Amino acid sequence: MLSNKINVKDMKKTGKNTSIYGSRYVSEPIPKYEIPEGGMPSKAAYQLINDELNLDGNINLNLASFVTTWMEPEADMLINQTNGKNFVDNDEYPQTEIIQNRVINMLAGLFNAPEDSDFIGTSTIGSSEAIMLGVLAHKWSWREKRKAEGKDSSNPNIVMGADVHVVWEKFAKYFDVELRMVPMEKGEYTLTADKVKENIDENTIAVGVVLGTTFTGQIDQIEEVNDLLVKVKEEKGWDIPIHVDGASGAFVMPFLDSDFKWDFRLSHVRSINVSGHKYGLVYPGVGWLIFKDKKYLSDDLIFEVNYLGGILPTFNLNFSKGSSMVIAQYYNLLRLGKEGYSNIMHNLMDTTIYLADTLKDTGYFKLLDEELILPIIAIKLEDNLKDFGIPDEVDVFDISRKLREKGWLVPAYTLPANAEDIAVLRIVIKENFTRDMADLLVQDLNNIFDEYKKDLKDDSKKEPSINIF
Ligand SMILES: Cc1ncc(COP(=O)(O)O)c(C=O)c1O
Structure with missing residues (x-):
């Protein structure tokens, strides 16, 4: 009778009767810096690289880059x-x-x-x-x-x-x-x-x-x-x-x-x-x-x-x-013609204006420029965030990091000379960013600010203010 151990080893070697995750390729270190002596099956190479790429951001939540992330199947x-x-x-x-x-x-x-x-x-x-x-x-x-x-x-x-x-x-x-x-x-x-x-x-x-x-x-x-x-x-x-x-x-x-x-x-x-x-x-x-x-x-x-x-x-x-x-x-x-491009660009601007208004309505943000001409939004934090119970030190870089934890890629940066002291978040509205996605983004932003408020409350419980009157 064959022992269980030998069976598994054989199976790993041949990769037969198992999925790629039962093969040796997923349990051994993969070649990183030197060209391997021998290759590996195409499925294994595909799966290993594909899985590693999951560490990249999600292209559909990438509001940082201007670059197209979706095209039609044709x-x-x-x-x-x-x-x-x-x-x-x-x-x-x-x-x-x-x-x-x-x-x-x-x-x-x-x-x-x-x-x-x-x-x-x-x-x-x-x-x-x-x-x-x-x-x-x-x-x-x-x-x-x-x-x-x-x-x-x-x-x-x-x-x-x-x-x-x-x-x-x-x-x-x-x-x-x-x-x-x-x-x-x-x-x-x-x-x-x-x-x-x-x-x-x-x-x-x-x-x-x-x-x-x-x-x-x-x-x-x-x-x-x-x-x-x-x-x-x-x-x-x-x-x-x-x-x-x-x-x-x-x-x-x-x-x-x-x-x-x-x-x-x-x-x-x-x-x-x-x-x-x-x-x-x-x-x-x-x-x-x-x-x-x-x-x-x-x-x-x-x-x-x-x-x-x-x-x-x-x-x-x-x-x-x-x-x-x-x-x-x-x-x-050919596919879109002037009409198709025009419909898409108008939709993009509708979403841009909707998102900009919704962001302003949160009370946490103001637009760098009220006039929106292209589907790009640059926003700053309101000056009075403390009045909302948000800690003073919170800046756009923190918000960008917190958004990333939720999957959204929204860059924060300071403007070039001589406006370096102005820091903004920039949102690029792309074809596949729908109004529904805009709502989800704002919902996540509201949740981020709620967490800050909660943190501040919890802190104040630990150290009650002297000035209680
Ligand atoms: C105004 C402007 N010019 C030039 C570039 C560079 O374009 P590309 O990435 O197509 O080389 C960019 C990219 O964002 C841009 O916004």
Whole structure:
């Protein structure tokens, strides 16, 4: 008769007649830092990694990131089918490049490129790559012009507000351009035309403006900056382009308020970036860069690569990349059309306004800015929380941590210079964040504050106040 011990050992070895949790792979340490000598069955590898990833936050409760976390099953199917296609192999996959160009056409139209303009664009990994490429092109044009005029071109600068994403600072450092970053002021968290005026000169390669800042979701004075630059060109002859960072806003504003002018309708707006993986409603990573006209992109920056049987013009920082998100972007544009995007963006704003009002009604929060233009909410704690029985030292960082214990991912941070003493919580409303979810979030916030009140009461029982009268 076989002993029970031998049976289990055999079973563990073979993994037969048991689930993956009866196999040896779950009871032995898994290889972490060295490539194992032998492999393991696919099911075991899948289960081990899948289980480990449970330690990550829940993507559906992630109100921190702008990035899309849900797509339709049909989009998922297209993505799965095209994961292996290298976008750069356009001789092998010419249709994928044609699809990219269709999207560029659609976006140029969405951003109101003039009918007769010879617009040009590219897909990128995200807005960061698109911004670097866009502003690099402006640096090139500025330098070519300066050289042609026999002028010094050794000190280029770029002007932007402190409300920009970190990629703008990266651009200045990586591409050796003087960074002229206008600090924020209390109550003024975006770039104004007046501040631009103080900072530009003949060496300014571009002004960067943001349609939906990462910090607060607000919008820079784009039209006012454009008017200023029109005047500057007339008066001083400096033709300074604007690059609009529409990472989140450029897929929202056209569907919410098509009369709002921020795009190619403004004469100095020469390039625009948008993240397909934000409100373009595609998973990471896809971004888009569109130039109003080919003439703003120097030929010198386009590399003709002789690759896999064809000549490939490239204007990108990387070489190989997946095709699936470019295809998924086209899926969304076909599937949703303007009407579908518009319905989603209006729903997002309804939820945003509802959540903002409900948060204010709790009495614990106030909005950084009462005017909500994009589906992004930045909130501060009310000053008088003590009156509610909340301990003085509670701050937004504590609330963010407590929310995380309940599964919600809501970041807390301080604003950039000169508003560092303002700390906010930021909530990004995404497509799959419903009104019901908004209620659940507020319920959890109320529970967090109730716990604080209870803690304070329990403490006061231990140490009764002397001042009992
Ligand atoms: C305003 C703005 N610009 C640029 C970026 C960078 O975008 P991406 O993550 O697509 O590279 C972000 C990301 O949040 C952003 O909010």
